[in-house]
Amino acid sequence: MAADPVDTVLESKSFMIEQEPFYLPQGDEMALFEAAYENKLPVMLVGPTGSGKTRLVEHMAWRLGRTLFTVACHSDLNAGDLTGRYIIQGDQVRWIDGPLLMAVQHGGISYLDEVVEARKDVTVVIHPLTDHRRYMVVEKQGRIHQAPDTFMLVMSYNPNYQSIIKELKPSTRQRFLAITLEWPKPELEAHILHQETGVDHDTAEKLVKAAGKIRNLVHQGLEEGVSTRELVYAATLLQSGVSRRSALSATMVASLTYDQDLKGSILEVLKNYF
Numbered sequence: 476m477a478a479d480p481v482d483t484v485l486e487s488k489s490f491m492i493e494q495e496p497f498y499l500p501q502g503d504e505m506a507l508f509e510a511a512y513e514n515k516l517p518v519m520l521v522g523p524t525g526s527g528k529t530r531l532v533e534h535m536a537w538r539l540g541r542t543l544f545t546v547a548c549h550s551d552l553n554a555g556d557l558t559g560r561y562i563i564q565g566d567q568v569r570w571i572d573g574p575l576l577m578a579v580q581h582g583g584i585s586y587l588d589e590v591v592e593a594r595k596d597v598t599v600v601i602h603p604l605t606d607h608r609r610y611m612v613v614e615k616q617g618r619i620h621q622a623p624d625t626f627m628l629v630m631s632y633n634p635n636y637q638s639i640i641k642e643l644k645p646s647t648r649q650r651f652l653a654i655t656l657e658w659p660k661p662e663l664e665a666h667i668l669h670q671e672t673g674v675d676h677d678t679a680e681k682l683v684k685a686a687g688k689i690r691n692l693v694h695q696g697l698e699e700g701v702s703t704r705e706l707v708y709a710a711t712l713l714q715s716g717v718s719r720r721s722a723l724s725a726t727m728v729a730s731l732t733y734d735q736d737l738k739g740s741i742l743e744v745l746k747n748y749f
């Protein structure tokens with residue numbers, strides 16, 4: 476079946492979150508987020524992948540009662556993908572709103588995940604939305620859309636990933652209030668694992684302790700340490716009866732590195748706990 480052109484254009488998902496997404500705060504990030512929303516300030520969530528950035532936005536969208544428009548940015552994503560475009564359907568030309576324009580029109584939260592991956596022209600669209608102007612220019616329509624007070628722009632940024640070419644420009648970075656997330660403290664992370672998967676406290680603690688040791692291997696060349704997401708996956712597999720060896724290998728070894736020496740070091744760490 477051919478892809479729906481509307482889906483193809485959007486490459487995003489938007490939804491009103493009905494049920495409270497579980498979010499365990501690491502510090503004052505929820506208060507900061509709420510203050511930013513009330514003062515119409517854009518937010519940049521900084522932290523490694525799998526550290527809870529998306530979950531925080533989902534939780535806050537629910538808490539603030541706003542529709543969430545999420546866009547997973549990638550290297551081909553340009554300004555037109557965010558604003559919208561004309562498409563030809565049969566013998567008709569139709570305008571399709573992009574996800575950022577939708578968020579502006581609905582007064583929702585626009586979450587641009589890994590925005591640094593996107594093409595440079597995206598910043599031209601974003602900048603006027605980040606200061607007192609709070610408007611969006613849609614060149615193709617020849618229109619300017621004023622954002623209502625409830626509109627909020629949030630982007631995420633993982634500093635560990637960025638290459639020299641894909642560094643976020645200071646002129647863009649400085650427009651956003653930065654909220655930094657680290658790996659949650661051990662007791663919090665164990666609580667998350669238990670809450671998310673139902674895994675027993677003892678196993679949750681072991682997983683978190685092992686993760687702490689594996690994260691230290693970053694100094695020995697590991698690109699990124701095991702994430703909270705990977706620990707949630709490990710606990711999920713263990714809970715569904717997958718053997719320890721397979722569950723841990725699939726979530727905390729093979730997904731972290733191809734390097735045989737590093738794999739060996741990770742396995743050594745795991746042996747101490749499991």
Ligand code: ADP
Nearest residue numbers: 497498499524525526527528529530703704707
């Ligand atoms: P990111 O957007 O930073 O890549 P996510 O928000 O998708 O990461 O987090 C990955 C997973 O880790 C979530 O689906 C959730 O299960 C868990 N998680 C991480 N941090 C938290 C937290 N503070 N509270 C609840 N769950 C969390």
